[in-house]
Amino acid sequence: MAKVHITDLVLRDGHQSLIATRMQTADMLPICSKLDAVGFWSLEAWGGATFDACVRFLREDPWERLRKLRKALPNTPIQMLLRGQNLLGYRNYSDDVVRAFVQKSADNGVDVFRVFDAMNDLRNLRVSIEAVKAAGKHAEGTVSYTTSPVHNIPHFVELAKGLAEMGCDTIAIKDMAGLLTPYTAFELVHEIRAATDLPIHTHSHATSGLAHMTHLKAVEAGATIIDTCVGAFAEGASHPTTQSMVAALAGTEYDTGLSLPLIEEISAYFKEVRKKYWQFESAFAGTDTRVLINQVPGGMISNLANQLKEQGALDSMDAVLEEIPRVREDLGYPPLVTPTSQIVGTQAALNVLTGARYKSVTNEVKLYLQGRYGQAPGHINEEVRKIAIGDLEVTTCRPADLLGDELDKLRGEIEGLAKSDEDVLTYAMFPEIGKTWLQERAAGSLKPEQLLPPAAAQQDNGPRYAADEFKITLH
Amino acid sequence: MAKVHITDLVLRDGHQSLIATRMQTADMLPICSKLDAVGFWSLEAWGGATFDACVRFLREDPWERLRKLRKALPNTPIQMLLRGQNLLGYRNYSDDVVRAFVQKSADNGVDVFRVFDAMNDLRNLRVSIEAVKAAGKHAEGTVSYTTSPVHNIPHFVELAKGLAEMGCDTIAIKDMAGLLTPYTAFELVHEIRAATDLPIHTHSHATSGLAHMTHLKAVEAGATIIDTCVGAFAEGASHPTTQSMVAALAGTEYDTGLSLPLIEEISAYFKEVRKKYWQFESAFAGTDTRVLINQVPGGMISNLANQLKEQGALDSMDAVLEEIPRVREDLGYPPLVTPTSQIVGTQAALNVLTGARYKSVTNEVKLYLQGRYGQAPGHINEEVRKIAIGDLEVTTCRPADLLGDELDKLRGEIEGLAKSDEDVLTYAMFPEIGKTWLQERAAGSLKPEQLLPPAAAQQDNGPRYAADEFKITLH
Ligand SMILES: [Co+2]
Ligand SMILES: [Co+2]
Incomplete structure (x- = not known):
């Protein structure tokens, strides 16, 4: 029996991280029989930004994609990434919508639901996790990893215990920025294992070059499922190469038992597929260790750079990078992930570009300061709150409790x-x-975004914008 | 005190692996004061293919480069890579030439000599190691790691013991193909530590995505010096990013004590430098895990592909990749590294392209079969030897013993x-x-190879050939 299991991310996070979530269903289906034969614990294939990209850019029906994948992958659980009470959108939904969305996702083919909340506010996860269990599916509760003065191992262990109490089947440690170091991962996994009986599943972007080591030490501490991506869509802003992790563990007590040549065949297929999407490649998708110094995730840096460039304000980049941690502190140190990364990044840019901090405040920051995204991990800067929302009421209940059906x-x-x-x-x-x-x-007029022909590949290799980018609007 | 030390490779192996060894001295000097301030155990900055590239392409004096670097790096040992009795050329040299070369290298600024032999034949290392010690410098004896039926941990431990007996100051484990897996590295380092008292220094190319993990487990087993490269010239065919390894070990008992922001500044400098050399970027320099299946190093695959393409024989690629392990077996399983990688690769291509194995035999293979490169690790296929060299005498002495001063x-x-x-x-x-x-x-007519202007970068991103490539010549 394999001691370590693999979730491959090529159908979701791999292309989301490297080609702005643009892979079409037609490019997934031909390789599904091989993907299905590998023996992955699951294939992450739905959710995250794929739903948005299907509708917005590919003009595909995301539900139809899910049904086709379900049919093409009869032997492998399909996994999705769900943003808790935000589902796959960018606001809080009422509980009846959350329940319906989870049920329909299950009906159409999702087996494993990885559910997270950008604030790590467990109240934002409860209804979706209950709905997953009600649908008879696998609920994976997620701890979004970050670093800050209020984030430490006991804090994350408490979150994991809360997730276990909600009935989660596994715990995911989601390291979206590549900040989790190998020895911290060891300790974190060890402590969560000691506090809960649940299998631990690690997700760590390779951005900073730590993820391979982080997985390895997590495995040594008892994590039994790791997220990787077949080579063609791996590394840098994406994830450790599946083949590398399979080879690293082969012949040890952690052996995954998966076939390298089969995965290599799949990787060769995706290598060709990737070429079709050259226009969405980003110059910022390689290993970038700056996050280790400024804590600003690579994806935020590249989006910021693009946006500032459009505003003719690229020379403010360093100032914005310095402002981001200050805004994050003012907001009580939320983890930086969709949507908090956009909220913090946009406000930081405004603070710099307008020449005065919080002179202009985005609606999202106003809502955030009213408690509408949930409870911040740390203390909110009350002076900033006063400036931004004056005497508006601050909610302390679960945000969705304010919503009727x-x-x-x-x-x-x-x-x-x-x-x-x-x-x-x-x-x-x-x-x-x-x-x-x-x-x-x-x-009958749905037209997918046109792909530029391969011949044009030499003409323009500039970065494109991902579906989860943020816009800096001066207002 | 830092428990793990770092050798940074940006001035040698980094650009050798990623831009065909083309970095000019003028692009190294402006950053030397910062490099010198980091506190690296050494900076690998000379030897390998740099000598060849200086003379052949850059039309620089390699000795002058060394003197300039020595002056610009007053506080950091300069390390070179030396191919034992082959020095920096492609044949065996007489002992007096070896002694003179080592002495002059020392006189001009080399402090640490990493000495290896493609055959792991210790007799090919003895004179150069003695010369390093006679010059009062640091001798690092090298075990060239590979996998084969005759290569196992006791074999490598015996080599390390032999190097220790020769008076080496440190032992390098050189994993040129990225074949060393983390748990094998742990065992290998552990066993060499048990058999010798010498510090262990690991060198592992990131080609297959294993190197970060391999370093980490080597460190846990007691290796105290690891090779990395500042981010701008790291990863893929090169080496793990220095910043990543520094961050991975920070705050642990293995903490390197190096400053991340300073290394990031250096990396930003080299990121700009790298752009100047865009014409030497290769599409094959990313993570490539195929070596884990066919044991053919990434550099060999890309060179082969280029050469076969020139011959209009790219459709023979798979056949050649299958022939390489057979030729290697016939030759007694030499590690594949300069010059054995060329010898085996070229012969394998000839065996396929001529339609009959060993119908045409290269001069290098003939010399190899006469023992002129030293003793093979395994048994030579005597049938092949008969076909290739007939009744020519086979040398069993140290090859250089056949050479007078x-x-x-x-x-x-x-x-x-x-x-x-x-x-x-x-x-x-x-x-x-x-x-x-x-x-x-x-x-007064030395003209450096012209760099294409940055504006042309969009026109042609094709791979270029490294100085250590091999030519397939039908004759
Ligand atoms: Co992710
Ligand atoms: Co090397």
């Missing part, structure tokens, strides 16, 4: 265009682009 | 052109291009 209302709004509950949920995630998508589907 | 003869040959013993040694390394270089220097 929404599903019927949403159904009503999109009646006629929505042919199914799945369609309603697509609309719920993205009211504007979802509605446009449904309209164009009805009109 | 050469230095005076070389001096005579290049009299007038050579202004110093260093010049004579340049001529000795490369009789043709060395002589041309001396002639052009005399005539």
Whole structure:
């Protein structure tokens, strides 16, 4: 029996990290029979930014993708990444929408739900985790790893215990920025193992060049599932190469038992696929260790650079990079991940570009300071709160408790265009682009974003923008 | 006190692995004061293919480079890579040339000599190691790591013991192909530590994505010096990023004590430098795990591909990749590194392209089968030897024992052109291009290879050939 299991990320996080989530379903299906034969613990293939990218750019039906993958992968659990009460959108949804979304995801093919919250506020995870269990599926509760004066191992262990109490089947340690060092990972896994009985699953982006070592030490401490990506979509902003981790563990007590030549065949297939999407390659996707110094994730740095460039303000980059940790401190040290990375990054840019801190405050920061994203890990700077929201009420309850049921209302709004509950949920995630998508589907006019021909590859290798980028708008 | 020391490779192996050894001295000097301030155990900055590239492409005096670096790096030992009795050339040299070369290298600034032999034949290392000690410098004896039916841990431990007996100050484990897995590294380091008292220094190319983990486990087993490269010239065919390894070990008992921000500054400098050399970037320099299956190092694969393409025989690639391990077996499993990688690769290609194995045999293979490169680790295929060299005598002595003193003869040959013993040694390394270089220097007509302008970068990103490539010649 294999002692360590592998979740391969090529169908979701791999292309999300390296080609702006642009891989089309048609490029996934031909290799599914081989992917299905490897024996992965799961294939992460849905959720995250893929839903958005399907609707916005590829003009595909994300639910249809899921059904096709389910059929093409009869032997391998399909895993999705779910942003707790935010589902796959960018706001809090009411509990009835959350329950419906989870149930429909399960019905269409998701087996493993990795559920996280950008604030690590467990209240934002409870309903979706309950819904996963109600659907009879695997609930993976997630600890979003970050570093700050208020984040330490006991803090993360408490979160893991909370997730275990909610009935999670596994615990994921999600290191989205590549900040988790190998020996900290060892200690963290060891302590969570001691505090819960659950299998531990590690997810660590290779951005800073630590992830391979982090997985290895996590495994030595008892983690039994690790996230990797087949070579063609691995490394840098993505994840450790599957083949490398399989080879590293082969012949040891942690042997994965997976076939290297089979994975190499799959990688060769994806190497060709990747070439088609050359226009979405980013010059910022390689190993970038700056996050180890300034704690600003690589993806934030590249998006910021692009946005500042558009505003003709690239010379403010260093000032913005210095402002980000200060804004994060003011907001009580949220982990930087969708959507908090956008919230913090945009406000930091405004603080620099307007010439005065919090002279202009984004709506998202205002909502954040009203407690509408949940509870911050640390203390909010009350002076900043005063400047930003004045005497507006601050919520201390679970944000979604402020929302009544929404599903019927949403159904009503999109009646006629929505042919199914799945369609309603697509609309719920993205009211504007979802509605446009449904309209164009009805009109038979859905047109996928055109890929530039391979011949043009030499002309323009500039970075493109990912679906989860943030816009700096001066207002 | 730092428990783990770092040798940074950016001035030698980093650019040798990623931009065909083309970095000019003028691009090294401006950053030397910062490099010198980091506190590296050593900076690998000379030897390997740099000598060849200086003379052949950059039209620089390699000795002059060494003197300039020595002056610019007053506080950091300069390390070189020396191919034992082959020095920096491609044949065996007589002992008097070896002694002179080592003494002149020491005189001009080398402090640490890493000495290896492609066959791991200790007799090929003895004279150069003695010469290093006679010059009062640090001798690092090298075990060239590979995998084969005749290579196992006791074999490598015996080699390390032999190196210790020769008076080496440290033992390097040189994993040129990225084949060393982390847990094998642990065992190997542990066993060598048990058998010798010497500090262990690990060198592992990141080609297969194992090197970070391999260093980490080597350190846990007691290795105290690891080779890394500042980020701008790291990863893939090169080495683990210095910043990543420093961060991985920070705060542990293995803490290197080095400053991340300072190394990041250096990396930012080299990131700009690298752009100047875009024409030498290779599409094959990323992580490539195929070596884990076919044991053929990444550099060999890319060179082979280029050569076969030139011959219009790229469709023979798979056949050649399958033939390489067979030729290596016939030759008694030499490690694949300069020059054995060329010898085996070229013969394998000939075996495929001529349609019959050993129908055409290279001169190098003939010499190899006569014992002129030293003793093979395993048994030679006697049938192949018979076909290739018939009844020619097979040497069992140390190959250089067949050579009389050469230095005076070389001096005579290049009299007038050579202004110093260093010049004579340049001529000795490369009789043709060395002589041309001396002639052009005399005539004041030395012209460095032109770098293409940055504007042309979009036009042609094709791979270029490294100085240590091999040519497949049908004859
Ligand atoms: Co991720
Ligand atoms: Co090397």
